[in-house]
Amino acid sequence: PSVYYSLQDEEIKKNSYLFEFDEKFAKKNPNFVKYDFNRPEDIPAELEGTFDFIVIDPPFITREIWRKYADAALKLSTRDASKTPNAKLLLSSIAENASMLEEFLGVKMRAYKPSIPNLIYQYNFFSNYDSEALNKVNPEIGD
8 A cells, every 4th residue: 555655646646546455545545446365356347457557565475375466467457459468567576486476477577676674575676667767776775
């Protein structure tokens, strides 16, 4: 939810959705979607194929959980003329998940890393699109 609530641009926020299990985030939020990652098949049909940019920051980083998030992302993604998912994807996970995430969603690990103090693991960003900003090492993290 932190990414959604950090959006500054009102037009972007108006066109963004928060998929979250905790219903406390539904209060005064017309774009809240109750989401249980264990049930990607429950995503509302009217939202399928409508997202051109998807951010995934899951609470758990196991293969089983990522498979469910990948299924949800593919279900939500817009599609090109040949019906291939074509939404831009931005994910956060640990470096050890790089090959799995590439297998599931075709994403690559980027140089820029989220700065989150006091975590056991250093997280990384992964995307399926090129970005000058994501390809730069951030100074507070270093190589």
